Amino acid sequence: MSPGPALPEDDPDGxxxxxxxxxxxxxxRIAHEIVERARGVDDLVLLGIPTRxxxxxxxxxxxxxxxxPAFDAEACVGELDVTMYRDDLRRQPTRAVGVxxxxxxxxxxxxxxxxxxxxxxxxxxxxxxxALGDIxxxxxxxxxxxxxxxxxxxxxxxxxVGKNLPTAQxxxxxxxxxxxxxxxxxxxxxxxxxGDGSAR
Amino acid sequence: xxxxxxxxxxxxxxxxxxxxxxxxxxxxxxxxxxxxxTLRGRTVVxxxxxxSTRTRISFETAAKRLSAxxxxxxxxxxxxxxxxxxxxxxxxxxAMGADAVVVRHWASGAPYQLAHAxxxxxxxxxxxxxxxxxxxxxxxxxxxxxxHLAGRAQGLxxxxxxxxxxxxxxxxxxxxxDVLHSRVARANVALLHTLxxxxxxxxPPTLVPVGVEAxxxxxxxxxxxxxxxxxxxxxxxxRVQRERMSGGAGAFFPSPLEYARYYGLDARRLATLPExxxxxxxxxxxxxxxISAEAADSxxxxxxxxxxxxxAVRMAALYLLMAGDRSAEGNDL
Numbered sequence: 001m002s003p004g005p006a007l008p009e010d011d012p013d014g015x016x017x018x019x020x021x022x023x024x025x026x027x028x029r030i031a032h033e034i035v036e037r038a039r040g041v042d043d044l045v046l047l048g049i050p051t052r053x054x055x056x057x058x059x060x061x062x063x064x065x066x067x068x069p070a071f072d073a074e075a076c077v078g079e080l081d082v083t084m085y086r087d088d089l090r091r092q093p094t095r096a097v098g099v100x101x102x103x104x105x106x107x108x109x110x111x112x113x114x115x116x117x118x119x120x121x122x123x124x125x126x127x128x129x130x131a132l133g134d135i136x137x138x139x140x141x142x143x144x145x146x147x148x149x150x151x152x153x154x155x156x157x158x159x160x161v162g163k164n165l166p167t168a169q170x171x172x173x174x175x176x177x178x179x180x181x182x183x184x185x186x187x188x189x190x191x192x193x194x195g196d197g198s199a200r
Numbered sequence: 201x202x203x204x205x206x207x208x209x210x211x212x213x214x215x216x217x218x219x220x221x222x223x224x225x226x227x228x229x230x231x232x233x234x235x236x237x238t239l240r241g242r243t244v245v246x247x248x249x250x251x252s253t254r255t256r257i258s259f260e261t262a263a264k265r266l267s268a269x270x271x272x273x274x275x276x277x278x279x280x281x282x283x284x285x286x287x288x289x290x291x292x293x294x295a296m297g298a299d300a301v302v303v304r305h306w307a308s309g310a311p312y313q314l315a316h317a318x319x320x321x322x323x324x325x326x327x328x329x330x331x332x333x334x335x336x337x338x339x340x341x342x343x344x345x346x347x348h349l350a351g352r353a354q355g356l357x358x359x360x361x362x363x364x365x366x367x368x369x370x371x372x373x374x375x376x377x378d379v380l381h382s383r384v385a386r387a388n389v390a391l392l393h394t395l396x397x398x399x400x401x402x403x404p405p406t407l408v409p410v411g412v413e414a415x416x417x418x419x420x421x422x423x424x425x426x427x428x429x430x431x432x433x434x435x436x437x438x439r440v441q442r443e444r445m446s447g448g449a450g451a452f453f454p455s456p457l458e459y460a461r462y463y464g465l466d467a468r469r470l471a472t473l474p475e476x477x478x479x480x481x482x483x484x485x486x487x488x489x490x491i492s493a494e495a496a497d498s499x500x501x502x503x504x505x506x507x508x509x510x511x512a513v514r515m516a517a518l519y520l521l522m523a524g525d526r527s528a529e530g531n532d533l
Contacts (some may be wrong), residue, residue: 094524
């Protein structure tokens with residue numbers, strides 16, 4: 001889900017912390033870690049959390065298929081919309097409900113890797129765990145995220161992290177992915193509090 | 201959107217958004233655990249001043265699937281039968297902390313009054329008022345048509361995803377029967393027009409309302425000609441509402457048999473329809489009057505599916521009206 005309020009398109013304060021090649025390397029490493037942790041790709045299923053988590057899940061699946069051709073990238077990737085499980089629905093204008101597409105092989109007794117772009121408060125993942133529990137009973141659930149920016153509000157930790165990014169609460173992290181945003185992959189951090197307050 | 205009172209108030213984007221949300225809700229209803237925690241702790245009151253089985257049960261099911269608490273209030277056996285006014289009933293509901301009120305009333309306009317008189321601050325959903333409107337029925341009809349006919353006419357996308365995102369541009373819908381007393385017909389004409397479909401009303405002259413020329417649709421007195429010449433994609437049969445015909449059936453047409461001959465859908469008329477056409481009925485059906493058993497039970501009939509879709513559509517309406525922060529209004533659906 002979005003890591004904070006939307007940023008204006010051309011935020012002059014944005015500092016790039018991950019370039020396109022950094023993102024690619026991080027995903028490759030995560031893919032290897034997933035295989036190592038699961039001791040293979042049997043029973044592995046990836047579930048992306050919209051919007052960018054879905055894109056990342058598809059990219060990870062392509063890498064898993066390269067590592068082990070036995071992994072069926074088509075049948076083992078899905079997307080999980082958590083809108084109806086969020087705890088902040090009443091604090092915001094009505095959100096549009098997204099689509100949930102389960103992988104063709106299902107999630108029952110499989111190792112599910114949830115994939116999201118930015119891990120922040122952890123509340124989205126809490127909602128995702130609830131949503132998952134209503135769909136079935138995976139053997140294990142793991143969490144992969146491209147950026148962990150800290151400031152957790154619930155006891156949730158990631159298993160696979162692209163980059164740990166220490167941030168202030170007021171800063172914003174923006175992930176751009178080519179498939180979604182139409183520009184080269186990047187992770188930017190904005191609103192650094194160096195004597196200005198304007199970007200908040 | 202604060203209330204759902206009339207399909208005439210919905211813009212095309214709002215209507216398509218509602219149908220898309222219904223498609224998401226429908227996807228959750230094929231799971232083993234159908235309940236979602238979305239409206240936990242919120243209260244929906246079903247306020248029914250008129251008999252209804254399927255609409256009330258459908259709303260009740262929808263609210264419960266979203267984890268809302270449901271209170272059923274029917275006029276029979278309540279203080280309304282002792283003479284309580286709509287206003288006092290509304291104030292009582294307000295005091296009980298209702299977050300949404302689903303209202304069915306015999307008087308056209310009662311839901312509007314409830315929503316705008318300042319008695320309540322809950323969301324009001326019209327579940328049928330007099331001969332005026334029945335918006336969730338029209339929405340579930342449109343949802344059913346979109347599921348079956350998406351990709352048929354130009355302007356519709358490929359038939360994946362149950363037609364999500366598409367409207368009904370180019371579809372031809374015949375609405376047949378007791379248009380005069382039908383809020384379903386009125387709600388459908390407005391919604392289908394908004395979504396881009398063409399509508400023809402078919403009814404005996406006595407059952408066509410005054411002022412129908414101003415509606416965005418065509419009218420015909422001849423069912424056979426409409427089915428054969430116009431080749432509708434969907435035929436919606438309306439129930440002959442004998443309880444609203446004060447003089448008995450004889451006041452509007454000579455005999456039930458004559459009505460069935462001229463305006464009933466039977467196997468012969470079904471055979472004149474295009475291959476893909478679907479048969480709809482809002483229920484409850486008068487078998488042998490407006491629809492023959494053969495037509496009602498044919499594989500073209502989607503009447504039972506309409507009931508299932510009703511739950512998804514009502515879940516979507518409750519979600520869109522209740523889930524968000526109501527002080528942050530002014531945003532889209």
